[in-house]
Amino acid sequence: MSDIAPEMWEKLPPADAAAVAAAPSLTYWQDVRRRLWANKPAVVSIAFIILLILAAVFGPLFSPFTYADQNLRLANIPPAFETYAVPSGQGTTTRFFLNASNFNLYEVDDTGHVLGLLRGERKDMLKKSQAFIFGDTTLTLDYSSLPAKLVAADGATIAPSGWSWNRTYLFGTDQLGRDVLVRQLYGARISLTVAFVATLVNFFIGIFYGGLAGYIGGRTDAIMMRVVEIIATIPLTLYVVLLMVVFDSGLYSIIIAIGSVFWVDMARIVRGQILSLKSQDYVAAARTMGASTSRILTRHLLPNSIGPIIVTLTMLIPSAIFIESFMSFIGLGVTPPLASWGTLTSEAVETMRAYPHQLFFPAAAISLTMFAFNFLGDGLRDALDPRFRK
Amino acid sequence: MPAYILQRLGMMAITLWAIVTLTFFLMHAVPGGPFVSERMLAPEIEAALNAKYGLDQPIWAQYLSYLRGIITLDLGPSFKYPGVSINTMIATGLPVTLRTGLLAVIAVVALGVPLGIVAALNRNKWPDTTVMLIATIGVAIPSYVIATVTLYIFALRLGWVPTFGLDDWRGYILPVFALSGFWISFVARLTRSSLLETFEQDFMTTARAKGLRPGQVLFKHGLRNSLIPVVTILGPVVANLITGSFVIEQIFALPGIGRQFVLSITNRDYTAIMGITIFYAAALMVMILIVDLLYAVLDPRIKLTSAAA
Numbered sequence: 198m199s200d201i202a203p204e205m206w207e208k209l210p211p212a213d214a215a216a217v218a219a220a221p222s223l224t225y226w227q228d229v230r231r232r233l234w235a236n237k238p239a240v241v242s243i244a245f246i247i248l249l250i251l252a253a254v255f256g257p258l259f260s261p262f263t264y265a266d267q268n269l270r271l272a273n274i275p276p277a278f279e280t281y282a283v284p285s286g287q288g289t290t291t292r293f294f295l296n297a298s299n300f301n302l303y304e305v306d307d308t309g310h311v312l313g314l315l316r317g318e319r320k321d322m323l324k325k326s327q328a329f330i331f332g333d334t335t336l337t338l339d340y341s342s343l344p345a346k347l348v349a350a351d352g353a354t355i356a357p358s359g360w361s362w363n364r365t366y367l368f369g370t371d372q373l374g375r376d377v378l379v380r381q382l383y384g385a386r387i388s389l390t391v392a393f394v395a396t397l398v399n400f401f402i403g404i405f406y407g408g409l410a411g412y413i414g415g416r417t418d419a420i421m422m423r424v425v426e427i428i429a430t431i432p433l434t435l436y437v438v439l440l441m442v443v444f445d446s447g448l449y450s451i452i453i454a455i456g457s458v459f460w461v462d463m464a465r466i467v468r469g470q471i472l473s474l475k476s477q478d479y480v481a482a483a484r485t486m487g488a489s490t491s492r493i494l495t496r497h498l499l500p501n502s503i504g505p506i507i508v509t510l511t512m513l514i515p516s517a518i519f520i521e522s523f524m525s526f527i528g529l530g531v532t533p534p535l536a537s538w539g540t541l542t543s544e545a546v547e548t549m550r551a552y553p554h555q556l557f558f559p560a561a562a563i564s565l566t567m568f569a570f571n572f573l574g575d576g577l578r579d580a581l582d583p584r585f586r587k
Numbered sequence: 588m589p590a591y592i593l594q595r596l597g598m599m600a601i602t603l604w605a606i607v608t609l610t611f612f613l614m615h616a617v618p619g620g621p622f623v624s625e626r627m628l629a630p631e632i633e634a635a636l637n638a639k640y641g642l643d644q645p646i647w648a649q650y651l652s653y654l655r656g657i658i659t660l661d662l663g664p665s666f667k668y669p670g671v672s673i674n675t676m677i678a679t680g681l682p683v684t685l686r687t688g689l690l691a692v693i694a695v696v697a698l699g700v701p702l703g704i705v706a707a708l709n710r711n712k713w714p715d716t717t718v719m720l721i722a723t724i725g726v727a728i729p730s731y732v733i734a735t736v737t738l739y740i741f742a743l744r745l746g747w748v749p750t751f752g753l754d755d756w757r758g759y760i761l762p763v764f765a766l767s768g769f770w771i772s773f774v775a776r777l778t779r780s781s782l783l784e785t786f787e788q789d790f791m792t793t794a795r796a797k798g799l800r801p802g803q804v805l806f807k808h809g810l811r812n813s814l815i816p817v818v819t820i821l822g823p824v825v826a827n828l829i830t831g832s833f834v835i836e837q838i839f840a841l842p843g844i845g846r847q848f849v850l851s852i853t854n855r856d857y858t859a860i861m862g863i864t865i866f867y868a869a870a871l872m873v874m875i876l877i878v879d880l881l882y883a884v885l886d887p888r889i890k891l892t893s894a895a896a
Contacts, residue, residue, distance in 0.1 A: 426598075426602075427601070427602045427606075430606075430868065430871065430872055430875075431606060431826075431867070431868050431871065432871075435867060438860075438864075439609075439610060439860070439864060442613075442855070443613050443616055522731075523729065523834060526731050527833055527834055527837065527849050539731075542731065542735060543731075545735075546735050546838065549735065549738075549739050549743065550743055553739055556736070560735065564728045564732055567727040567728065568723075568724075568727040571723070571726060
């Protein structure tokens with residue numbers, strides 16, 4: 198009570214007081230919506246999730262590349278680079294950038310589109326250098342000491358003339374020259390598919406199982422909950438690992454694996470809710486009026502426990518997304534060339550010394566998505582059940 | 588109490604049996620035998636291998652002999668490394684996993700609880716906002732992302748810690764941090780909210796009214812009553828640290844059980860997968876039992892009876 202601001206105790210002018218007193222009363226759902234909209238992180242999260250869904254569904258359509266298109270000549274290109282401009286005779290200049298990790302020069306245009314790999318002369322293996330001829334200028338790429346540098350004919354080091362974003366591959370390319378952005382978008386598709394399936398499974402199996410156990414009660418409840426207890430003793434990750442070993446990697450297997458064990462928490466929550474609700478008077482009233490079991494369950498008990506159900510759903514989505522990326526990371530997820538955020542990260546770990554951009558983007562994508570779902574879950578919990586507010 | 592422990596042990600035995608049975612039949616449902624590989628084996632050799640490992644017997648006989656093995660604590664031989672038993676595999680990996688896991692649990696308690704206290708004491712002021720911001724980030728970022736990104740920053744870029752191995756104490760920092768990051772954040776959040784709830788209780792007002800020093804009020808009355816939910820989640824913490832270690836041990840190349848497990852998965856070493864899963868399950872159930880018993884010791888109001896189970 199101590200945190201009521203002093204100005205809150207001030208007397209309102211009569212007109213305002215009348216407005217406050219006459220404010221229309223809100224239904225439960227109107228109130229929920231109002232509270233949710235007042236929660237900034239939750240609103241931003243909803244916007245992010247909608248954008249992510251749109252990007253995952255339509256994004257790949259706008260790209261000339263697919264997740265499997267390889268271009269080994271343009272492998273490991275960063276998302277931003279320092280460009281050099283060299284006169285190449287007849288008043289033209291050639292723009293290019295130096296990939297400091299694989300000592301290749303790539304030609305770019307002045308807006309940052311990657312045109313291709315520049316061919317140099319034979320590499321001088323002994324001096325660790327390679328000559329490149331542009332019209333009448335000759336440059337030498339000297340990589341005998343790191344970082345590699347470009348040297349003009351008179352021995353002076355050439356400084357980069359500018360800096361540019363990569364317009365062809367916005368997020369760069371991976372070690373096989375595949376577009377990282379497109380692969381990320383496909384990763385988003387996979388994560389969202391998994392999230393969707395986990396939600397469906399929770400919604401149908403979890404609610405059905407928990408609702409039935411809670412409603413019937415007695416011995417049936419005891420046995421059903423023992424089964425849940427046995428399943429819940431081991432972390433779900435272990436089951437998913439076992440199932441993935443049996444099914445062999447692939448998108449469908451991971452969906453089946455996650456779906457087959459992911460309803461346990463929901464079943465417990467729903468059972469608890471039903472158990473506490475079914476002794477309420479209105480249930481007894483409905484039964485006296487001759488309502489059938491299924492009617493009592495679907496029209497009385499479930500609608501009244503919808504709050505915790507929705508909260509649990511949003512809390513389970515990030516953990517489903519996490520398990521998929523985790524499985525993919527340890528090599529049990531989707532099969533190449535399909536990309537998931539987990540496989541993208543684990544592939545990037547091998548090359549992160551030279552090409553950190555390959556690690557950064559998938560790591561950021563999964564983290565942001567997890568943030569969004571977590572904030573949304575917190576927001577929904579606060580909005581649906583004000584008692585939880587802290 | 589003894590009756591309660593007995594009942595719990597009985598339940599554990601049933602659960603373990605269910606898990607053994609499940610893993611056994613799952614692993615035998617895998618298409619192709621354990622010796623199917625790119626190299627074609629001569630039929631005689633395959634028959635000899637099958638006979639050596641008892642795979643020529645009917646499935647129920649194999650199942651019974653596997654169960655017999657479990658009871659005598661023998662998890663059987665590895666199919667991929669001749670002469671290596673699963674017991675040795677676990678025994679070699681256990682010290683590493685145990686050490687990092689224990690350090691991670693210590694980090695969770697030693698960092699998570701104080702952070703939560705600081706946040707609760709400074710409610711809605713900057714320390715609270717900072718802790719909650721960090722905790723929110725920590726809960727959302729997957730452990731393997733923390734591991735890889737910190738590895739890149741602190742080991743590759745700054746060179747403060749080695750990139751792999753446990754040769755000196757600095758090698759432990761990143762794995763333990765990556766392993767415990769989520770749970771430090773989670774425990775900080777939990778401690779904060781539980782402490783705030785306790786602050787509103789009448790006995791706290793009484794304690795303050797009696798004129799106790801703030802430290803006494805906080806530690807003797809506040810903290811003791813708000814740590815119960817924290818103790819409760821220590822069971823799941825252990826479970827999570829175990830599964831988290833698969834990927835952490837792989838990233839940091841630590842020779843623990845988690846890495847062994849991931850390796851067995853990639854090698855399709857079915858007996859190893861089975862054995863390590865069962866080991867994990869057993870270890871986990873023992874941990875959860877210990878936590879439950881601890882719970883009753885900390886809070887005398889909780890009585891462990893068979894009915895409560």
